[in-house]
Amino acid sequence: DAEITxxxxxxxxxxxxxxxxxxxxxWNHNNMFWYRQDLGHGLRLIHYSYGVQDTNKGEVSDGYxxxxxxxEDLPLTLESAASSQTSVYFCASRSGGGGELFxxxxxxxxxx
Amino acid sequence: xxxxxxSLFLSVREGDSSVINCTYTDSSSTYLYWYKQxxxxxxxxxxxxxxxxxxxxxxxxxxxxxxxxxxxxLRIADTQTGDxxxxxxxxxxxAGTALIFGKGTTLSVSS
Numbered sequence: 433d434a435e436i437t438x439x440x441x442x443x444x445x446x447x448x449x450x451x452x453x454x455x456x457x458x459w460n461h462n463n464m465f466w467y468r469q470d471l472g473h474g475l476r477l478i479h480y481s482y483g484v485q486d487t488n489k490g491e492v493s494d495g496y497x498x499x500x501x502x503x504e505d506l507p508l509t510l511e512s513a514a515s516s517q518t519s520v521y522f523c524a525s526r527s528g529g530g531g532e533l534f535x536x537x538x539x540x541x542x543x544x
Numbered sequence: 545x546x547x548x549x550x551s552l553f554l555s556v557r558e559g560d561s562s563v564i565n566c567t568y569t570d571s572s573s574t575y576l577y578w579y580k581q582x583x584x585x586x587x588x589x590x591x592x593x594x595x596x597x598x599x600x601x602x603x604x605x606x607x608x609x610x611x612x613x614x615x616x617x618l619r620i621a622d623t624q625t626g627d628x629x630x631x632x633x634x635x636x637x638x639a640g641t642a643l644i645f646g647k648g649t650t651l652s653v654s655s
Contacts, residue, residue, distance in 0.1 A: 475632065477642050482640070526569060532592075533634075536586055
């Protein structure tokens with residue numbers, strides 16, 4: 433079955449370190465998204481991509497970057513981790529024609 | 545603003561009906577969704593409705609859409625303890641684009 437996987441599921445890092453969260457989907461979806469989930473804020477969009485070499489900023493993109501070198505992967509990089517980036521991060525994908533947005537299981541990141 | 549608004553908590557007894565309400569801001573939104581999140585898990589799609597529909601029923605779930613008031617509701621009939629979760633309302637302005645989520649409603653079902 434097609435799926436979307438995130439790694440690592442849990443990570444603890446220190447302030448100032450670079451961190452990359454991986455997202456891999458086998459749906460062959462063009463559209464991929466990164467959200468963060470925080471208590472009191474729900475899900476907020478960080479970055480998204482509508483295809484290879486396409487990336488766009490979302491609502492809370494400062495301090496994050498993404499790259500899209502192939503259809504299957506959209507890694508999220510925190511250039512210099514800050515305590516405010518402690519959160520649960522969700523990757524998601526959907527086809528360009530609409531329909532369901534499929535989510536990964538989430539990556540819990542703690543920045544000390 | 546571009547917020548999707550939901551009440552934060554709802555508590556019901558097992559067997560009762562639950563109604564979770566949501567208001568959205570963009571009258572041009574074409575798709576409206578309800579997602580469920582169980583503890584420690586990702587979000588799972590429960591149901592969605594196109595903006596040209598008023599109502600959609602799927603087993604115990606009924607979605608009502610009032611486009612004039614930009615109001616969406618999810619009714620869960622015969623609520624079970626397994627329905628305890630966070631429920632998110634979301635809107636999508638165009639096919640395939642990012643979903644804008646509300647903050648989520650925590651549903652607590654007591655036996």
